[in-house]
Amino acid sequence: MKLFTNKKMKRIPVIDLLKAGEVGATVTTSGWVRTKRESKNVAFIALNDGSIIHNIQVVVDMESAIAGVLGRISTGAAIAVTGKLTESGGSGQKVELAAEHIVVLGEADPEKYPLQPKKHSLEFLREIAHLRFRTNTFSAVTRVRHAMIFAIHKYFTEKGFFNIHTPIITASDCEGAGEMFRVSTLDPINPPRTEDGAVDYSKDFFGKQTNLTVSGQLEAELAALAMTKVYTFGPTFRAENSNTSRHLAEFWMIEPEIAFADITDDMDLAEDFLRYLVAYALEHCPDDLEFLAKRLEDEEKNKKVEERSPMGLIDKLRFVVDNEFVRLTYTEAIDILRNSNYNKKKKFQYPIEAWGADLQSEHERYLVEKHFEKPVILTDYPKEIKAFYMYQNDDGKTVRAMDILFPGIGEIVGGSQREDRHNHLLTRMREMGLPEKEMWWYLETRVYGSVPHAGFGLGFERLMLFVTGMGNIRDVIAFPRAPKSAEF
């Protein structure tokens, strides 16, 4: 959109004015008003266009002809400003824009506009998700989110991976990753029925029952068993009734899959990948991270001293970049937990007893936040608590699973070496009652040129939680989808 075609003025983003603006130059920019401060001789407008966390200060001389437009300018209004970039007379910024011409592009009734120049609760902002991009916090999260998306593709590209678009609609319901959303074009009131009264899905759009995907892993495996290194990065859907600050019904997941690789290669990849992403954020988003760190610090002040994080956001991120993750087996973890003072003093709600039980959140948190105080990779879980496709160890009891646990977030990565031996896979599928006939294509990859391979899934929004220091997953995605929540 050309706003000033007749004046031949090109719009300059606020970020360029602040970072590379030439003092003395006459420029045009535009954005949304954050605050306006008027006085007898001069008025100040803090203008933001989302290109950077900082605002450009627009200065209006109250004696000038353009001062009359100020009455239409209030928090939330959109304006375009032409003026001279000057060194700032105030102390908050290096440069400012001395306005010579202002166009009000869109007014915002100050009596009704919900965003005030003050701190709003994240819960309130969630209710006005259509406007929350206009806040410092959410625009910072959005810019960091973009940087992470880019860094993910950059990392894999540099490592020789190929991106695969796996299907969003799927007919296989045996991925074992939870409840699925049904996809259907049948009339919900009066669906076609078979002779015995059941809904006749053969009349449905795809001729069978279909759902939204809960994972692209199985398809990614097919690709990896030809392309060697692939990854998916797509939307994922879980119809679980999960009401937590760490779950979404619609989220984005990164799933690399590598052939000629075992569980150790898988862990090496995951760890290198995570540390790369965190380092990327530190290098490319310093302004936004600094703001988010400050926000977190202010938030922590409201907490009890013992609940506060010992490290600030930036320190926490640097710590992950600088320190290797701890790797240990499930069995070793059980021993540590069983011998811990926490267990002996019965501080666990679920005491550690027999080998074989799944770890509770409190156990994972103890390992990560109390015992090791750094990210932990747990491997070789009992096969009973893990999925059918995981490689079975020689002990007959465990599988080559690996979960990466992060402080404050819990499980951020779940992965495994895949079972590549046809007979082992088939036996396990039968034990677990999976429909082997429908999975013929998956099994066939273990018949023709089967090789050891491995992969993992990284929850993108959980990564975002860690990198931004936000506490609720609904605040790191623009339009969160969760039980009873699909507004916007």
Next chain:
RNA sequence: UCCUCCUUAGCUCAGUUGGUUAGAGCACAUGACUGUUAAUCAUGGGGUCCAAGGUUCAAGUCCUUGAGGAGGAGCCA
């Protein structure tokens, strides 16, 4: 889905053992003042106390049900 807590002005919250006209800060409006930084000062407007039902002479306050929200748990990424 389970447990705990919350819902009072545009926002964030206070509101005593149930008792007369429900308060504060911020925001907003008006004025003053000032190269200001979420400016400051003064004045003012602004309320279906989440909804429905109940107890009571009397309910923002107590009880029941429902709807939202938060934290924790389970499921998991």
